[in-house]
Amino acid sequence: MSPYDAGVSTSDQPAFDPSLLIDVAADFLFDGGPTLTQREVAERSGMDLDLANDLWRYLGFPEVEDDKVAFTEADVAALKVTKRLIDLGVLEEDRLPQFVRSLGRTFARLADWQTRLLLGVLQTEDGGQPPLDVLAEVIPMVEEVQGYVWRRHLLATASRIALRDVRSESERHLVVGFVDIVGYTSRSRQMSPRALGAMVEWFERVVTELVVQRGGQVIKTIGDEALFTVDDPTEAALLALELVERAQADEQFPDVRVGLAHGPVLARLGDVFGSTVNIAARLTSVARPARVLVDHDLAELLDHDDFRLRRTRRVSVKGYEHLEPWALKRPRES
Template sequence: MDDDVVAFTPADVEALRHARALVVLGILGPDRQAALVRTWGRSFARLAEWQTGLLADVAADSDSGSDPGSGSANDQAASGLAGLTDEVLPRVEALQTYVWRRHLAGAAARQLALGEHGGESAPLTVGFVDIVGYTSRSRTLDEAELVAWVERFEATVTGLLTEAGGQVIKNIGDEVLLTADDPTAVADVLLELVRRGADDDDPFPGVRAGLAHGEVVRRLGDVFGPTVNLAARLTSAARPGTVLVDRGVHDALREQRPDDLVLRRVRRLSLKGFDRVEAWALRPAD
């Protein structure tokens, strides 16, 4: 912007004061400032885009039945959007604060439960769930149908995983990245997703999955490291309707669930970044 354009407000000055206070308190070090800005920026930008689109759709629907002579369609939509914004934004802001505090409490509880593994690195079970045939199916759906289809997939995975004590880290297109402390709990979730995907009467799509257990680096709500990469490679190598697991998950399941889960060894896999990986196909005993 030009130098004489007023681009900032007192709220921006206050935000800088808060940021500076966090630096002085030692909460926000130089090495984390840029990463935090990027994470906040990406998260809130996506949220704002979704909320603005939602409000615009509602405003357009409400204006569709208005008097045609009361102004242009753009003017009517703008007027409706402004009215909705004044009414809705305070409630949205209050709900966002509430949701954030609830997640903060949950994250604090998980951090305390980690004990000596309270740093950025900890042993975790990491999995990916991938929709089979996503590209071909997406070509047969219009925009609204595609969005609804993907949202049903994400909602089902999130619901089952949360009930089992796991956590969805992020959605990557037609794929979900998840973590759990207990390999046995997430194994049941993946088997249930595979079962539903194979049921012709269930609208849930066919899936494949990969699961690995080991040290994982946690940073700004995301996970990194060889264990994550291995889980992704196992997912890519899995056949439709199959769950592949690594040695870490295999050993945990053999110890804790020797009777109700079947682990069939597959040939060693040569995966990108990994040579001759031991892997097992996971199935329920029945």
């Protein structure tokens, strides 16, 4: 029985059952069902069984008994490539867990979005096209676009790194920023799922657009909050003001607030860490709606002719008893 009952008119046909798609997807994506155990996969790839099990968990999948048939030739091929990368020194063993976890989290989010999109397509087919035909047509196209986007980001990242001194990641000094939606929790309780989705989509689109325009990088977005970095202090300050102004210009969108801090940052596997990140987060948490707060170090770097900077009273926040925020605004028009 297929997910659609062939030969039944669309008016009489039952609704599409997504659970029936599992076997179809498995057959298409991995050329048939599982034929190998974890132990067999490890032996055929030449990788230690314990390491193979660890990698599977790092990717975000539940543990599988060593002798349970749950794997395919594709798993053997993937482990062979991974082992080769380790042997070449491309993947250092001490960083392997972090790398694989990052890879797993990234693709898990991507797969979740793509699966929902694909199910939406299948549910509107009204039985006119078998699911296997839909998969055969759509998935190679998605895979091709996915590869293209990855290569473009690889080039963009390589270009950014080439334009600055290649030093230890811990020696980099950046502006770190957080921007969040004011009153998100209370507002989201009163919104329909569709309206909430539209608001989050607007937020992510605007943040990404403005950060990129100012030469920055969006590190991650988490619902009502986004974390970004910018090399140039002036560009970071202008970006923060633009984020606030863009939200205020849209009557249907709530205000945002921004916190910026400048200092040493550890960049690792697409994320950033350190006290500079923590200070930016704390500044955002105490900022008023439609306001920008910056730390003392960034305030000293900014040209006071281009911005209005006012020191506010010190605040006590988690980890910092005497944090000194500075309010950032545009200069008054003469």
